Amino acid sequence: MLPVMSLDGGQLMYVILCKRFSEKSAERAVDVTALIILFPLTVLGFVVLLNSKYNFSLLFVCAYLIASLIFRNNRYY
Numbered sequence: 001m002l003p004v005m006s007l008d009g010g011q012l013m014y015v016i017l018c019k020r021f022s023e024k025s026a027e028r029a030v031d032v033t034a035l036i037i038l039f040p041l042t043v044l045g046f047v048v049l050l051n052s053k054y055n056f057s058l059l060f061v062c063a064y065l066i067a068s069l070i071f072r073n074n075r076y077y
Contacts, residue, residue, distance in 0.1 A: 004034040006068040034069060038062055 001009035010030055017026035045059030 002034070002037060002065070003030060004038065004065050004069065005030055005072060006065065010034060031069065034065075038065055038069075042066070 001007075001012075003013045004010045005014065013033070014026050014030050017029055021029070041058065042062040045056070045062050049056050049059050
């Protein structure tokens with residue numbers, strides 16, 4: 001349930017915020033929350049990669065989610 005728009009948590013957060021705020025404010029809030037959560041996860045992915053020498057799965061997932069935020073073309077559902 002990460003609050004990233006390409007995942008269910010982001011969709012749910014957007015729908016809930018749209019009921020109280022404008023669509024633009026809800027988009028901005030979801031984006032900021034996603035970046036705040038993805039940054040420590042990405043750092044943790046680097047730490048896991050450096051400690052294990054081969055386990056890059058968390059880093060790969062974080063890179064995918066960040067790319068989905070960048071290239072989503074403003075598609076909120």
